Amino acid sequence: MNTLVIGFDMDGVIIDSDDFTPEGWIVEAFMKTLRDFGIPATEENAKRLYISNLRRDGDEFCAQFGIPDIETLWAQRERNYLNGKLTAIASGRVAPFPDIDVLESLAREYPLGIVSNSPQEIVDLVVKKFSLDRLFRVWLGRGHRWDELATAKPAPDMLRRMLAVIGVDRGYFIGDQQDDVIAARAAGLVPILIDRNGEQGDITSLNELPEFIAHHERVQQK
Numbered sequence: 001m002n003t004l005v006i007g008f009d010m011d012g013v014i015i016d017s018d019d020f021t022p023e024g025w026i027v028e029a030f031m032k033t034l035r036d037f038g039i040p041a042t043e044e045n046a047k048r049l050y051i052s053n054l055r056r057d058g059d060e061f062c063a064q065f066g067i068p069d070i071e072t073l074w075a076q077r078e079r080n081y082l083n084g085k086l087t088a089i090a091s092g093r094v095a096p097f098p099d100i101d102v103l104e105s106l107a108r109e110y111p112l113g114i115v116s117n118s119p120q121e122i123v124d125l126v127v128k129k130f131s132l133d134r135l136f137r138v139w140l141g142r143g144h145r146w147d148e149l150a151t152a153k154p155a156p157d158m159l160r161r162m163l164a165v166i167g168v169d170r171g172y173f174i175g176d177q178q179d180d181v182i183a184a185r186a187a188g189l190v191p192i193l194i195d196r197n198g199e200q201g202d203i204t205s206l207n208e209l210p211e212f213i214a215h216h217e218r219v220q221q222k
């Protein structure tokens with residue numbers, strides 16, 4: 001019995017969903033949010049709706065455009081984001097990366113989990129549509145409310161929940177963002193950064209995972 005878990009971020013790791021092109025679903029959802037509030041639908045304003053930017057200057061953004069509070073802005077942004085993403089997944093514009101095939105063999109050796117900053121119903125849809133329940137023991141997404149973002153990554157809360165659900169206290173977490181690395185470390189997991197462009201990650205493809213983990217485990221045991 002193995003006493004470690006291998007956790008995965010979802011967007012950019014399991015599914016190819018981070019489409020930030022001007023025609024992509026993300027920019028469109030943000031542009032719609034701007035239009036809903038009568039704010040000029042510029043690329044610059046759309047960028048201010050990224051979670052990291054809202055955390056930093058969301059209150060200032062609301063004050064500038066006469067929005068009562070960040071919760072009001074967030075609720076509308078979340079509605080448009082959810083609709084855009086559900087449609088993109090349902091229509092087949094979002095698909096898993098081919099290298100998730102390697103998870104078939106990993107899943108026979110270790111319990112696997114998904115911990116995503118996407119809303120839970122998006123994670124549920126992805127797991128269902130691509131039959132990922134055969135690979136993953138648990139899949140966790142965030143809640144919808146603005147205050148629930150406080151427990152999304154880079155906070156370690158969701159990763160700790162994964163550990164509790166599976167009943168282990170060590171393992172690895174594979175992500176494509178610095179927030180994944182920070183959350184993993186804070187939860188006591190070994191972070192593995194994937195950079196599919198091969199510039200600054202620990203791995204460039206999920207195919208490198210079995211060897212990376214086996215090597216790390218050998219070093220640990222010495």
Ligand SMILES: [Mg+2]
Pocket residue numbers: 009010011012013175176177
């Ligand atoms: Mg990601």
